[in-house]
Amino acid sequence: MNAADRSTPALELKNITKRFGRVTALEDVNLTAYSGEILAIVGDNGAGKSTLIKAISGVHHQDDGQILVDDQLVSLSSPADARAAGIATVFQDLALVECLDVSTNMFLGQFPRRGWFVDRQRMDTESRRFLDELKVTVADVHTQIGMLSGGQRQIISIARAVRSGAHTILLDEPTAALGVRETRHAADIISNLRDSGKAVICVSHDMEFVFTTADRILVLRLGKVAGVREVSATTREEIIGLITGTKQEAA
Amino acid sequence: MTISPESPADRGPENTVPKNTVTSAAWGWVVRQAQSRAQLAGLAGVLLVLIIVFQIGNPIFLSSGNIMEMLRATTLYFIVACPMTLILVSGGIDFSAGALFATGGVTAGLLMVLGIPWPVAVIIGMAVGGALGVVNAWLSVRLRVPPLIATLGMFFTASGIITVITGGNSIYGFPKAFTDLGQGFLLGIPFLVYYAVVIGVVFWILLEKTSLGYDARAVGGNRAAASANGIRVGRHDFIVYGLAGAVAALAGIMGAARLSSANPAAGGTALTFQVVTAVIIGGTSLFGGIGSIGGSALGALLFAVINNGLVIINVNSLWQNIFVGVILVSAVAIDQARRRRQFSSRR
Numbered sequence: 001m002n003a004a005d006r007s008t009p010a011l012e013l014k015n016i017t018k019r020f021g022r023v024t025a026l027e028d029v030n031l032t033a034y035s036g037e038i039l040a041i042v043g044d045n046g047a048g049k050s051t052l053i054k055a056i057s058g059v060h061h062q063d064d065g066q067i068l069v070d071d072q073l074v075s076l077s078s079p080a081d082a083r084a085a086g087i088a089t090v091f092q093d094l095a096l097v098e099c100l101d102v103s104t105n106m107f108l109g110q111f112p113r114r115g116w117f118v119d120r121q122r123m124d125t126e127s128r129r130f131l132d133e134l135k136v137t138v139a140d141v142h143t144q145i146g147m148l149s150g151g152q153r154q155i156i157s158i159a160r161a162v163r164s165g166a167h168t169i170l171l172d173e174p175t176a177a178l179g180v181r182e183t184r185h186a187a188d189i190i191s192n193l194r195d196s197g198k199a200v201i202c203v204s205h206d207m208e209f210v211f212t213t214a215d216r217i218l219v220l221r222l223g224k225v226a227g228v229r230e231v232s233a234t235t236r237e238e239i240i241g242l243i244t245g246t247k248q249e250a251a
Numbered sequence: 252m253t254i255s256p257e258s259p260a261d262r263g264p265e266n267t268v269p270k271n272t273v274t275s276a277a278w279g280w281v282v283r284q285a286q287s288r289a290q291l292a293g294l295a296g297v298l299l300v301l302i303i304v305f306q307i308g309n310p311i312f313l314s315s316g317n318i319m320e321m322l323r324a325t326t327l328y329f330i331v332a333c334p335m336t337l338i339l340v341s342g343g344i345d346f347s348a349g350a351l352f353a354t355g356g357v358t359a360g361l362l363m364v365l366g367i368p369w370p371v372a373v374i375i376g377m378a379v380g381g382a383l384g385v386v387n388a389w390l391s392v393r394l395r396v397p398p399l400i401a402t403l404g405m406f407f408t409a410s411g412i413i414t415v416i417t418g419g420n421s422i423y424g425f426p427k428a429f430t431d432l433g434q435g436f437l438l439g440i441p442f443l444v445y446y447a448v449v450i451g452v453v454f455w456i457l458l459e460k461t462s463l464g465y466d467a468r469a470v471g472g473n474r475a476a477a478s479a480n481g482i483r484v485g486r487h488d489f490i491v492y493g494l495a496g497a498v499a500a501l502a503g504i505m506g507a508a509r510l511s512s513a514n515p516a517a518g519g520t521a522l523t524f525q526v527v528t529a530v531i532i533g534g535t536s537l538f539g540g541i542g543s544i545g546g547s548a549l550g551a552l553l554f555a556v557i558n559n560g561l562v563i564i565n566v567n568s569l570w571q572n573i574f575v576g577v578i579l580v581s582a583v584a585i586d587q588a589r590r591r592r593q594f595s596s597r598r
Binding site for chain 2: 079080089093094096100104113116
């Protein structure tokens with residue numbers, strides 16, 4: 001099932017280290033993500049998953065190591081830098097503005113303009129088009145985010161990442177707040193992203209979701225990479241062993 | 252999945268039939284308009300009732316002379332209220348407005364008395380106000396001093412400096428070309444009213460049509476989300492506080508032109524509080540994200556109507572503050588109720 005182009009990684013992390021005071025949250029983390037592939041990042045609480053996502057999305061700057069996008073060294077010192085490098089993030093808190101409507105949230109930080117003014121009409125039609133592409137029925141793109149359910153917000157947040165034209169999409173616990181039906185829908189959308197050639201990186205606790213949706217799994221444990229496995233060549237037992245440390249990667 | 256406003260009936264997992272598939276875009280538009288206009292309509296209603304009461308109390312209330320007087324009393328407050336609206340929508344506050352107002356008047360006044368041509372003096376006065384506004388932003392963005400404290404500190408500092416420089420005295424002796432700009436009439440309407448209309452339109456466009464306004468609502472609505480989506484929130488603050496300082500100084504310069512004198516005690520806490528109050532009464536949320544220039548115009552007008560009307564019907568003007576206090580608290584209570592209704596426990 002791997003249509004992934006493994007010649008050039010869409011995103012490559014080399015020896016990323018991040019410290020907070022005396023705590024080392026990430027140590028020598030290496031990661032490669034390819035276009036047309038879903039890479040799941042799993043690990044226990046405190047394994048460094050969120051820190052890793054934040055380093056890639058420009059929220060935290062790494063203390064050591066390099067980030068390469070399409071083999072080019074990049075410096076991601078702000079979310080705007082990450083965006084410019086083609087990396088879009090769907091944060092766990094979704095980063096939506098509740099008092100603004102769907103289409104404004106879809107274009108947050110990248111409002112289309114016509115001359116001096118924001119092109120509201122283009123914003124609305126493009127929002128509708130992107131949501132249609134993701135097979136999300138929207139009654140009205142002028143609905144305030146505050147009026148939507150958690151699942152609906154999740155979908156909007158993913159749609160926004162797609163809309164931004166990024167080649168690499170990071171999702172932080174995309175199914176955490178979702179019910180069964182919503183999780184299935186989110187998984188479909190994420191698979192569609194892979195099929196359309198995006199490099200998708202998903203942090204998740206949800207093993208069911210990881211094994212049905214992802215192509216490769218990277219396990220973090222205590223801030224280090226405990227192992228990387230193809231989904232087709234591993235078992236849940238092995239992954240859980242890597243997460244808990246009962247199974248060590250042969251160095 | 253259907254994305255439409257969720258009704259409580261939609262939440263259960265069994266409920267696979269969305270209740271509101273009938274929600275058409277047109278109906279949504281109607282609901283939205285009604286919601287966003289509700290508070291403004293309420294305010295307009297209060298204003299209308301007051302106008303009727305005052306008019307019955309004394310028929311000269313709605314004479315053209317008195318209307319002009321009220322408009323003129325509103326203009327300077329409204330001009331300062333425009334950038335204040337932008338700041339509140341961005342989730343900030345500017346308590347230095349009254350001091351920057353005086354600083355603008357005193358700076359331009361001193362320069363004119365020193366023989367500097369008045370257009371240059373006006374530009375330098377605005378630039379000083381703008382620079383102090385930028386300092387406000389710098390204090391809050393770089394030093395992380397909350398805007399409330401940063402601007403309050405600026406209020407005292409700026410007032411103190413101009414009081415020291417002038418020895419607390421007013422400055423007189425401006426060129427006639429300059430004072431005419433503050434005292435002239437066109438078609439029976441004071442120039443000042445035209446300035447206020449122009450500034451109001453400019454800020455309406457900024458807030459409603461430009462990415463500055465869209466950014467403001469995003470930054471005020473959820474600063475972390477705005478930042479995570481690539482809006483440069485620090486840069487945004489520098490722009491809005493700088494703009495606010497320059498416009499407050501401009502209003503102070505207009506005030507100096509109107510009175511032919513610049514007083515270091517002009518503006519002050521009275522102007523600051525009145526402007527903030529007018530903006531909030533006008534439906535702009537103290538918590539950011541929501542607000543309109545039209546609302547601030549109504550809020551500013553309400554002050555002038557209460558102030559003027561109570562005098563005209565021979566009620567002790569001390570009553571003014573009681574009215575304002577009740578209306579202010581009501582406006583915020585309405586805002587809170589609105590937020591609770593829209594955003595309650597949806598996560």
